[in-house]
Amino acid sequence: MKKFLSIFLFVLMIAGVFAQSVSASGMDIHILEDQTTGNVTISGTVPSGSGKAVTLLVLNPSRQIELIDQKSCDNEGSFSFSYKPNTSGTYTVKISSAVPEGSGETTFSYDGNNGNNGNNGNNGNNGNNGNNGNNGNNGTPATPAKNPVIPANAVKVEVKAELDKANGTANAAVVTAALNAAIAQAKTSADGTKVVVLGVTKVEGAKRYDVKMPASVLTTGLGTQKFAIETALGTVVAPGNMLANAGLQATSEVALNIGEADKSKLSDEEKAKIGTRPVIEINVSVDGKRVDYNNPNAPVIVTIPYKPTAEEFKNPEHIVVWYVNGAGQAVPVPNGRYDAVSGTVVFTTTHFSQYAVAYVMNSFSDLKDFAWAKDQVEVMASKGIISGTSETTFTPGAKITRADFTLLLMKSLELTAKADINFDDVKATDYYYDAVGAAKTLGIVNGQGENEFNPSEEISRQDMMVIAARALRVANKLQASASTDLSGFMDKALVADYAATDISAMVRAGLIEGDHGAIHPLGNTTRAEAAVLMYRIYYK
Numbered sequence: 001m002k003k004f005l006s007i008f009l010f011v012l013m014i015a016g017v018f019a020q021s022v023s024a025s026g027m028d029i030h031i032l033e034d035q036t037t038g039n040v041t042i043s044g045t046v047p048s049g050s051g052k053a054v055t056l057l058v059l060n061p062s063r064q065i066e067l068i069d070q071k072s073c074d075n076e077g078s079f080s081f082s083y084k085p086n087t088s089g090t091y092t093v094k095i096s097s098a099v100p101e102g103s104g105e106t107t108f109s110y111d112g113n114n115g116n117n118g119n120n121g122n123n124g125n126n127g128n129n130g131n132n133g134n135n136g137n138n139g140t141p142a143t144p145a146k147n148p149v150i151p152a153n154a155v156k157v158e159v160k161a162e163l164d165k166a167n168g169t170a171n172a173a174v175v176t177a178a179l180n181a182a183i184a185q186a187k188t189s190a191d192g193t194k195v196v197v198l199g200v201t202k203v204e205g206a207k208r209y210d211v212k213m214p215a216s217v218l219t220t221g222l223g224t225q226k227f228a229i230e231t232a233l234g235t236v237v238a239p240g241n242m243l244a245n246a247g248l249q250a251t252s253e254v255a256l257n258i259g260e261a262d263k264s265k266l267s268d269e270e271k272a273k274i275g276t277r278p279v280i281e282i283n284v285s286v287d288g289k290r291v292d293y294n295n296p297n298a299p300v301i302v303t304i305p306y307k308p309t310a311e312e313f314k315n316p317e318h319i320v321v322w323y324v325n326g327a328g329q330a331v332p333v334p335n336g337r338y339d340a341v342s343g344t345v346v347f348t349t350t351h352f353s354q355y356a357v358a359y360v361m362n363s364f365s366d367l368k369d370f371a372w373a374k375d376q377v378e379v380m381a382s383k384g385i386i387s388g389t390s391e392t393t394f395t396p397g398a399k400i401t402r403a404d405f406t407l408l409l410m411k412s413l414e415l416t417a418k419a420d421i422n423f424d425d426v427k428a429t430d431y432y433y434d435a436v437g438a439a440k441t442l443g444i445v446n447g448q449g450e451n452e453f454n455p456s457e458e459i460s461r462q463d464m465m466v467i468a469a470r471a472l473r474v475a476n477k478l479q480a481s482a483s484t485d486l487s488g489f490m491d492k493a494l495v496a497d498y499a500a501t502d503i504s505a506m507v508r509a510g511l512i513e514g515d516h517g518a519i520h521p522l523g524n525t526t527r528a529e530a531a532v533l534m535y536r537i538y539y540k
Contacts, residue, residue, distance in 0.1 A: 027104035029095055040110065042081045042093055046102035049077030051510050051536050054097045055316055055340065056081050061089025068308075070316060070340040072539055073097075075510050085110045096314060098375035148339045148346055149237050149301045150228050153187040154195040159211065161203050168207035169259070170231075172200050176214055183225070195226045195237070202232040208259020208281075209233060215252035215286060218242040223298060234258050234280055235344075237301040245295050248286055255285045261354040265328035270356075277357040278304050278345075279324070284352060294351040296416060303344040304357060312359050316340060317379045321347045324354035332384025335414060348414075364394040373528040376535035385411050385538070386531055396528035402463070403455030405530055406445060407435040409468060412534045413475045417441040423453035430455070444470045461529070462499040462521035465512060468533060469502035472509075477540045481505050489519040496521070511536045 032041040046052055051072055058067040066086060073079050085091060088111050096103045157179060161172035179196070186194035200209055209231040217227060218238060225240035236258060243254065261281035263271060282302065284293050293300075312319055321336025333355070336347035345357050362381040367374040377394055380386045386408060389395040400408075403426075410416075419437025426436050436453060439445045445467055447453045459467075472478035484500035486492035486507065495503060499521065506512040511533065512519070 027095065027102055029093060029104050029106045031093070031106070031108040033108075033110070037084070039082055039084050040108070042095075044079060044095060044104070046073050046077045046079065046097050046099050049073040049079075049097060049099050049102050050075050050513065051539065052077070052098050052102065053317060053539065054079045054095060054102065055313070057094040057096075057313060058083075058085075059092040059094075060086065061091065063092070066091070068313065068340045068343070070338075077102075098317075098379075147228075147230075147235060147303060147344070148342050149235070149303060150197060150230075151189045151193075151195055153189060154197050154228065155182045155186045156197040156199050157182045159198050159200045161200050161206070161209060161211075163203045163206055165205075168205065170200070170203035170206035170209045172209065172211045174198055174211065174213040174217075179213065179217070186225075193224045193226055195228055197228045197230055200229065200231045206232070206259075208257060210255050210257045212253055212255045215243070215248045215254045218254055219244055219246065219248050229256050229258070231258055232305075233260065233278075234282075234302060234304045236282060237303075239298045239300070242293065242295060242298045242300060243284070243286075243291075244298065246286075246291060246293075248291075252286050255288075256282075257285065258282050261324070261356075266324065266330070266356075267328065270322075270328075270330045273330075273358050273360070274322075274356050277359070278306060279354060279356040280304060281354045282352045292351075296350045299348050299350050300352075301346065301348050302355065303339075303342070303346050304355075305343060306338065306345045306357055307343060308338065309359075315361065318359055318361050318382045319345060320358050320360050320383050321345060322356045322358050323349070324356060330356065330358070334383050334385050334411060336383070362388075364388050364392060364396075366393045367396060370396040370528045373532050377528065377531045380412075380531055380535055380538065383538075385534060394527065394531075396526060396531075398527050399458040399524045400527050400530045401455060402453065402457050402459045403430070403432040403436060405459045405464060405525065406439050406467065407432045408530060408534055409444075409471050409537075410435040410439055412537050413471055413477075415439075415442060415444075415471060415474060423447050423451055423455075425452045426455055439467075439471070442471075442474050444474060458524040460521065461519070461523050461525050462496060462503060464525045464530070464533070465506050465521075466499050466502045468511070468537065469505050472511075472537065472540065477537075478505055478509055481508070483508070486519065489514055489517060491518045491520065494521050495519070509540070511540070 027044055029042065029044045042056060046054060053070055053072055056069045060066040067083055069081050071079060090107055090109050092107050094105045159172045159174055161170040163170050182196045186196050188194055198211060200211055211229050218240060223239040223241050226237055228235055228237045236256060259281055261279040263279055283290055285291060308316060308319060316338045319338040321333040322330040323333050325331055333347050336345060339346050360382040362378055367377060373396060381388065415438060417438040419434055419441055422437040422440060426433055432455065469478060473480060482501065483504050485504055486495060486500065
């Protein structure tokens with residue numbers, strides 16, 4: 001064994017990779033430095049961490065935050081981050097996750113003389129002769145602030161803005177010729193979309209940005225052509241068909257406005273929860289008159305720059321987004337989440353209004369015996385996706401009904417459809433009427449017998465998995481497959497023929513793990529089990 005380890009370390013040194021011996025508190029954290037490129041890889045394994053989110057914090061030698069990142073563990077619970085430190089010295093690494101054993105802290109030393117002698121700093125012309133290789137003005141930054149919703153092959157058009165000091169608005173107008181040239185140059189990404197970035201110059205003192213462009217940009221295009229209006233206060237990625245249902249003239253001028261919102265309409269309780277966090281207002285006008293954007297077929301993606309507090313960094317999944325309705329009430333936006341790589345809060349919407357960043361820590365007193373589900377329940381409750389049975393209880397062991405599970409699933413994936421038809425035993429006054437009707441329309445639920453859904457019946461685990469698999473395919477989050485392999489489970493013979501393919505797909509996707517080698521297909525689903533599955537689906 002010692003001989004093998006010596007050979008292994010020798011091979012690593014020959015390859016220019018040096019594995020540091022570090023002392024960590026908590027879980028084992030491994031640091032690997034590539035002395036050729038200067039890149040550092042931070043890795044480890046979270047016990048029972050399959051699919052769990054892991055957050056990385058790196059403090060530089062001055063004890064300032066240099067990197068915040070987050071990603072999900074693989075099926076074995078392993079994670080890996082890679083980046084290039086900015087300078088020499090001793091760095092502190094902190095790892096946190098929802099799993100109690102999945103946190104730890106360590107340090108590593110970095111000499112700062114690596115990096116291909118300044119290849120990333122233009123051979124030292126702007127990088128002090130390449131001592132660090134990252135000091136050049138044109139060098140590659142250690143942690144690039146990449147917007148998570150803008151692909152690398154997007155074409156960017158710079159749009160100059162000028163401040164109107166009277167109202168604090170930075171006004172900008174897109175030059176049509178430059179826009180058309182960018183559209184022609186845009187490349188198709190893997191998802192079939194083309195993105196043109198309208199990069200609005202930052203204006204000091206601006207409280208809002210007003211960006212004007214031809215109406216044809218957002219009315220005659222397809223959803224596959226997108227325009228990212230990028231400002232210092234936030235970015236709005238709008239599809240080319242965003243206003244296709246507004247009946248506008250192609251010769252009109254559209255102005256998209258993003259700015260700081262007036263918080264006066266909020267209740268005192270909501271003001272206290274939001275605190276000093278950003279509240280923005282987004283609207284659109286045509287030829288100087290505000291119009292309503294509300295198009296379910298053309299969702300818009302929004303990113304807001306945000307720096308979490310030390311407390312929020314410990315629980316970044318609880319950073320959420322609220323939509324402020326016309327009555328000044330805060331309504332959760334389920335898909336809102338914090339992206340550590342770009343330092344932004346990201347969410348998708350199909351209408352414009354006021355949106356606030358908030359930090360919500362919902363907890364329940366009856367989760368002590370359900371530690372395996374506690375974090376997932378609290379995260380999903382904080383995002384407004386699930387609710388307790390009271391303000392203080394969740395009743396995790398109670399069985400969930402077919403109607404409630406369907407409602408929860410549709411809410412987690414934000415799937416909607418016009419419910420022209422519904423089941424005979426689902427009434428228009430039922431709180432789950434729209435969700436069940438949409439699920440029926442989309443082919444997610446088929447019902448039982450003569451057009452009956454049996455909404456109050458407890459849902460079996462195999463039906464839970466079948467319905468979830470169908471919904472995931474509608475959302476393009478699960479690949480179709482003909483495999484029925486469930487050889488890893490001792491009770492596979494109990495799985496119904498109609499459920500085998502979907503259950504197999506859910507297992508392969510890491511969404512279903514089973515319990516001590518059994519999948520319990522005929523058992524009824526508990527509220528805790530449903531919450532954990534929704535958590536995994538949410539991050540799928």
